[in-house]
Amino acid sequence: MDGLPPRSRPLTAASSSGVAYQRTLKNAIDCVGVGLHSGHPVKLTLCPAPVDAGIVFRRVDLGVDIPARYDLVTDTKLCTVLSAPGQPEARVSTVEHVMAALIGAGISNAVVEVDGPEIPILDGSAEAFLFLIACAGTVEQDAPLAEIVVLRSVRVQVGEAYAELRPYAFGLDAAVSIDFDAPAIGAQAYSLLVTPESFRDELADARTFTLLHEINAMQAAGLARGGSLDNAVVVDGAEVLNPGGLHSPDEFVRHKVLDAVGDLALAGAPLRARLIGHRSGHAINNQLLRALFADDANWCLTAGTAERPNWLGSAGSLAGARDHRLALAAAPS
Numbered sequence: 438m439d440g441l442p443p444r445s446r447p448l449t450a451a452s453s454s455g456v457a458y459q460r461t462l463k464n465a466i467d468c469v470g471v472g473l474h475s476g477h478p479v480k481l482t483l484c485p486a487p488v489d490a491g492i493v494f495r496r497v498d499l500g501v502d503i504p505a506r507y508d509l510v511t512d513t514k515l516c517t518v519l520s521a522p523g524q525p526e527a528r529v530s531t532v533e534h535v536m537a538a539l540i541g542a543g544i545s546n547a548v549v550e551v552d553g554p555e556i557p558i559l560d561g562s563a564e565a566f567l568f569l570i571a572c573a574g575t576v577e578q579d580a581p582l583a584e585i586v587v588l589r590s591v592r593v594q595v596g597e598a599y600a601e602l603r604p605y606a607f608g609l610d611a612a613v614s615i616d617f618d619a620p621a622i623g624a625q626a627y628s629l630l631v632t633p634e635s636f637r638d639e640l641a642d643a644r645t646f647t648l649l650h651e652i653n654a655m656q657a658a659g660l661a662r663g664g665s666l667d668n669a670v671v672v673d674g675a676e677v678l679n680p681g682g683l684h685s686p687d688e689f690v691r692h693k694v695l696d697a698v699g700d701l702a703l704a705g706a707p708l709r710a711r712l713i714g715h716r717s718g719h720a721i722n723n724q725l726l727r728a729l730f731a732d733d734a735n736w737c738l739t740a741g742t743a744e745r746p747n748w749l750g751s752a753g754s755l756a757g758a759r760d761h762r763l764a765l766a767a768a769p770s
């Protein structure tokens with residue numbers, strides 16, 4: 438046991454029979470921002486998508502679709518990067534905050550159009566994406582929502598950093614701790630049962646952060662060109678350099694939970710699990726999903742019934758299932 442208390446059952450869209458249903462956006466909505474690393478302006482449009490489409494990134498400049506799938510993650514050094522199947526050069530990076538906002542808002546199906554290789558960083562949190570989703574509105578769809586139920590604990594450890602998924606009764610309960618030398622950050626821990634309400638109230642506005650000495654190294658490497666105090670918390674030792682200070686004293690660890698929610702959303706469906714993470718980041722979050730799905734005995738799906746959905750097949754992986762779902766989504770409507 439980790440000593441953290443269980444939480445109450447999450448609020449989900451559910452019928453009187455207790456079955457949750459898939460959701461999508463009511464309308465398309467767009468915004469323009471800059472890519473954190475490229476510094477280039479990028480237009481992002483969130484669009485409705487049909488039942489079982491999942492979340493799909495669409496590079497409109499390339500005419501390429503990139504499914505939001507853990508097995509298509511090709512880089513995790515500074516952010517989470519997805520590549521199109523068989524086309525590693527067709528990438529979309531920094532997907533984690535918009536993914537967190539979508540799953541945090543209960544969206545199962547959406548197309549995220551971008552006209553460049555990077556999701557706009559906006560203010561460095563998920564709040565602006567959540568605002569866009571709220572403005573677009575959401576609508577329940579006529580299909581049950583499958584959840585991925587973790588049946589056996591899986592763990593990934595790299596040095597002192599680790600992350601673990603454990604069986605859990607309701608929704609995703611995330612407990613993350615961090616430990617930084619910079620006194621402004623220090624050791625922080627945070628635990629939350631992720632529901633649309635708790636995501637909006639406790640996680641969405643937690644911004645990405647960086648250490649001042651790391652910015653110079655990143656910019657020398659041609660990265661963080663779009664970075665500024667408007668889209669990241671910058672720490673120099675004991676000091677937070679942003680004139681407005683922090684959104685909360687533990688904004689750093691809350692952002693790590695936000696990142697984990699976004700990274701784990703690449704499972705393809707909501708997780709019913711408890712996440713325990715320590716000094717974990719994008720790389721370990723992705724390795725954790727790969728470890729989970731490496732053995733069919735680690736997980737199962739719910740879809741309001743005890744049976745496996747037809748699109749999963751008898752022995753298919755979730756990734757294969759999502760290929761089928763995408764083929765369905767790509768069919769003319």
Ligand SMILES: [Zn+2]
Nearest residue numbers: 533645692696
């Ligand atoms: Zn982040």
